[in-house]
Amino acid sequence: MVIFESLIHLFSSYAPLLMILGVMFGIFLGAMPGFGATLGIVILIPFTFGMDPALALPMLAGVYSGAIYGGSITAIMVGIPGTSAAAATVLDGYEMTKKGKSNKALTTAIFASSTGGFIGGISLLLLATTLSKFTLKFGPAEYFMLSLFGLTIIATVVGESITKGIVAGLIGLLISMVGIDPINGQDRFTFGQMYLVDGFPLIPVILALFAFPRSLEMIHEIFANRKEKLTVSKFDISGTVISFKELKGLWRTLIRSSILGTFIGMIPGAGANIACWIGYSEARRKSKHPEKFGTGIYEGVAAAEAANNSTEGGSLIPMLTLSIPGSSAAAVMFGALMIHGMVPGPMLFTKYAMTTYTYIWAIIFNSIILLAIGYYGSRLFANFARVPLMILAPIMLLVTMLGAFATRQLVFDVGLTVVLGTIFYLFSLAKFPMPAILLGVILGPIAEKGFRRAMLISHNDWTIFFTRPICLIILLLCIFSLYVSLKIMRKEKNN
Amino acid sequence: MFLQKKFNMIKKPDLQLLICFLICALGIFCTVFAGYPEKHVKVVVHVSPGGGTDTMARIVLKHAGEKLGTSFIVENYKGAGGQVGYTTLAMAEPDGYTIGTITTMSFISFELTRENVAYKFESFIPIARIVNDPSGIFVRTESPIQSIEDLFERAKKHPNRISCSGTSIWGTHNIHCILLDQKCGVKLNFIPFDGVSEARNNLLGGHIDVAAGGISNFMSLLNAGKVRALVVAGRSRLKELPMVPTYHELGYDLVIGSDRGFAAPEGTPIEYVKILSETIEQVLQDSTFMKAADKMLLTPILAYLDYNEFNEYLLKLRNDVKEIVDWKRQESNK
Numbered sequence: 008m009v010i011f012e013s014l015i016h017l018f019s020s021y022a023p024l025l026m027i028l029g030v031m032f033g034i035f036l037g038a039m040p041g042f043g044a045t046l047g048i049v050i051l052i053p054f055t056f057g058m059d060p061a062l063a064l065p066m067l068a069g070v071y072s073g074a075i076y077g078g079s080i081t082a083i084m085v086g087i088p089g090t091s092a093a094a095a096t097v098l099d100g101y102e103m104t105k106k107g108k109s110n111k112a113l114t115t116a117i118f119a120s121s122t123g124g125f126i127g128g129i130s131l132l133l134l135a136t137t138l139s140k141f142t143l144k145f146g147p148a149e150y151f152m153l154s155l156f157g158l159t160i161i162a163t164v165v166g167e168s169i170t171k172g173i174v175a176g177l178i179g180l181l182i183s184m185v186g187i188d189p190i191n192g193q194d195r196f197t198f199g200q201m202y203l204v205d206g207f208p209l210i211p212v213i214l215a216l217f218a219f220p221r222s223l224e225m226i227h228e229i230f231a232n233r234k235e236k237l238t239v240s241k242f243d244i245s246g247t248v249i250s251f252k253e254l255k256g257l258w259r260t261l262i263r264s265s266i267l268g269t270f271i272g273m274i275p276g277a278g279a280n281i282a283c284w285i286g287y288s289e290a291r292r293k294s295k296h297p298e299k300f301g302t303g304i305y306e307g308v309a310a311a312e313a314a315n316n317s318t319e320g321g322s323l324i325p326m327l328t329l330s331i332p333g334s335s336a337a338a339v340m341f342g343a344l345m346i347h348g349m350v351p352g353p354m355l356f357t358k359y360a361m362t363t364y365t366y367i368w369a370i371i372f373n374s375i376i377l378l379a380i381g382y383y384g385s386r387l388f389a390n391f392a393r394v395p396l397m398i399l400a401p402i403m404l405l406v407t408m409l410g411a412f413a414t415r416q417l418v419f420d421v422g423l424t425v426v427l428g429t430i431f432y433l434f435s436l437a438k439f440p441m442p443a444i445l446l447g448v449i450l451g452p453i454a455e456k457g458f459r460r461a462m463l464i465s466h467n468d469w470t471i472f473f474t475r476p477i478c479l480i481i482l483l484l485c486i487f488s489l490y491v492s493l494k495i496m497r498k499e500k501n502n
Numbered sequence: 503m504f505l506q507k508k509f510n511m512i513k514k515p516d517l518q519l520l521i522c523f524l525i526c527a528l529g530i531f532c533t534v535f536a537g538y539p540e541k542h543v544k545v546v547v548h549v550s551p552g553g554g555t556d557t558m559a560r561i562v563l564k565h566a567g568e569k570l571g572t573s574f575i576v577e578n579y580k581g582a583g584g585q586v587g588y589t590t591l592a593m594a595e596p597d598g599y600t601i602g603t604i605t606t607m608s609f610i611s612f613e614l615t616r617e618n619v620a621y622k623f624e625s626f627i628p629i630a631r632i633v634n635d636p637s638g639i640f641v642r643t644e645s646p647i648q649s650i651e652d653l654f655e656r657a658k659k660h661p662n663r664i665s666c667s668g669t670s671i672w673g674t675h676n677i678h679c680i681l682l683d684q685k686c687g688v689k690l691n692f693i694p695f696d697g698v699s700e701a702r703n704n705l706l707g708g709h710i711d712v713a714a715g716g717i718s719n720f721m722s723l724l725n726a727g728k729v730r731a732l733v734v735a736g737r738s739r740l741k742e743l744p745m746v747p748t749y750h751e752l753g754y755d756l757v758i759g760s761d762r763g764f765a766a767p768e769g770t771p772i773e774y775v776k777i778l779s780e781t782i783e784q785v786l787q788d789s790t791f792m793k794a795a796d797k798m799l800l801t802p803i804l805a806y807l808d809y810n811e812f813n814e815y816l817l818k819l820r821n822d823v824k825e826i827v828d829w830k831r832q833e834s835n836k
Contacts, residue, residue: 143708146704146709148709189694191671194617201582204585330722331700342550342553350722464693464709464710466663
């Protein structure tokens with residue numbers, strides 16, 4: 008049976024060593040804001056040209072797993088998501104660091120990431136063909152409803168004022184409008200700049216929303232408290248790691264987030280960025296003490312991290328079975344496969360079955376490797392909090408600028424990050440929630456394209472959003488989700 | 503030693519001088535023409551790594567580099583649908599050491615349809631065409647539409663009702679649908695998507711009725727029996743799809759496809775262009791290359807044109823597309 012032969016094949020070659028290297032490289036890149044999984048894979052692809060795909064693909068898979076976890080390190084330690092998938096981890100992770108519980112947060116993240124990656128990989132292995140049929144059912148109308156559901160999550164991350172949250176979300180939507188109109192091809196708000204034709208690039212926007220303002224905040228803190236030698240957390244950071252008992256209590260959250268992440272990863276264009284929020288908000292909804300989310304509880308970290316790592320397996324389901332990449336990292340893997348002569352499609356499971364299954368097993372085992380490296384590494388990473396702010400802040404700023412440059416190798420993007428970052432810093436001073444803006448930016452294009460295409464296809468018959476079965480299901484989920492969020496908020500207000 | 507002795511035996515100094523001069527001249531002559539390419543050549547690829555054009559460029563130029571004894575270094579300049587890459591290529595030094603990939607329709611259409619485009623058609627010298635991917639119309643196997651004639655009938659009965667997926671506005675497949683309107687009177691409801699895989703996915707999922715796309719992108723689905731091709735907009739039937747008619751057979755002059763090839767910035771010495779063009783021709787006939795191309799399912803669409811032929815082809819295409827764009831804009835304003 009190819010499935011088992013490939014497992015033996017995986018472990019009888021250099022692949023495990025390369026997987027370990029891949030995971031370490033991935034963690035490093037993921038932790039640097041602005042760099043990330045996609046970039047990591049792109050950098051390594053030329054080195055893999057001459058390699059046997061059964062060695063190259065496991066290594067690249069390791070980079071992805073490592074990077075998605077790595078993003079949570081900076082998210083927890085300094086409040087800056089290293090990758091966009093870690094944006095939800097900031098909410099509780101950073102709060103935990105401020106309370107001196109960074110070790111617990113980091114170890115929760117590693118267990119959650121590992122579980123997520125494992126479940127995503129197993130789903131890929133066992134259910135790929137079955138689940139791929141699910142992917143196809145998502146047409147433009149369904150995408151619109153999905154993005155609507157995503158937008159209701161803004162209510163979760165609102166913070167103090169609902170009004171500010173909604174305004175922030177709308178600002179995000181506005182920002183996402185820049186670029187070429189997806190339907191009639193006209194330039195919108197590009198002001199003649201060729202580099203804006205594709206819209207604001209996502210990484211600089213994320214840096215401008217989180218990294219840049221946070222760095223400025225750190226600098227502000229330094230100047231405000233000149234006498235003290237400041238670090239991120241005033242408490243002793245050699246705090247406890249997460250205990251086995253606490254982990255056991257998390258099993259529901261972990262399973263739920265992992266499954267959600269796998270499904271969302273399967274929907275092309277959704278990906279880890281959205282999965283982390285849905286995992287987080289669902290965990291909050293189902294929790295016995297939802298008002299504690301956002302104050303620094305490990306459940307929040309777990310929910311976000313399990314969801315984003317499971318998208319690795321999830322996004323490969325449509326990629327391997329239908330040649331439709333589920334995320335941008337999957338799209339780069341698509342290219343990696345093509346370069347090694349493996350055209351994604353039915354042949355992957357017939358002619359190239361051995362290599363394909365080796366790759367899938369690698370994803371599963373990478374989650375175990377990640378657990379080992381991440382758990383023992385976390386003590387190392389926790390030392391971030393010991394670094395005086397005076398050193399940390401400029402380093403963060405430098406890494407931010409590098410990260411802004413990294414994606415498109417354009418100085419334009421660096422300038423963009425600074426300009427947008429300054430504007431967002433002012434917004435954050437006024438207590439507008441940055442995650443809400445981010446959700447608007449990510450979901451805006453999905454919502455617009457879905458809506459306009461659906462209306463074009465149905466000839467402006469808007470009942471399409473109520474009559475198609477999946478649309479109806481998601482619509483009911485939206486209403487339910489909003490209702491529960493409002494209830495939670497009312498409870499919070501009364502306390 | 504021997505030569506030196508002989509040289510010193512020539513007593514007349516003028517003769518010695520003449521021989522020196524001739525040797526130098528020979529040397530200079532050799533450097534000027536026998537050297538190209540002497541160092542590595544940069545390739546500006548206008549799309550992201552891993553896609554069809556990028557992989558094609560890498561593999562063709564890998565073999566070309568072996569033949570010429572140099573290396574072609576691919577750099578991706580993606581963005582704005584290819585405009586970033588084309589602009590970079592147009593601005594590059596025309597010394598023969600920067601070339602780039604071009605694909606239609608983006609190469610032709612941007613200056614006709616966008617503002618602030620920093621280059622013109624004349625800013626480039628085409629080097630060679632590698633691929634011509636004819637556009638086709640496809641349906642799911644279960645679709646009630648049986649043939650292209652069936653599609654025409656249904657569309658004429660219900661104009662603008664049948665949804666057709668494609669890639670970007672003014673891209674090859676959008677132009678295909680505009681031509682269907684202009685030349686055959688068939689009005690389909692064109693829905694642009696963000697790329698071939700989205701367009702394909704929506705067809706397979708039953709969200710749209712037909713898809714207009716490149717043969718190469720639908721080949722694997724055709725072979726797997728998931729879709730049927732109604733028509734191929736080529737000059738003659740493809741040998742891989744002998745049962746699929748062309749528009750020509752139906753009496754319409756509708757030939758459209760995506761071309762992929764290489765170009766150099768205007769001002770590049772024509773001898774260098776010629777060398778590249780001829781080397782590429784040799785690569786496409788090489789058996790090792792053909793094996794690699796087969797693996798990537800490239801073989802059905804290989805269609806070499808040398809620099810002259812490609813230039814003429816593109817000029818004609820540019821004029822045709824300009825006419826189509828003007829016609830469509832007029833129609834939309836009615």
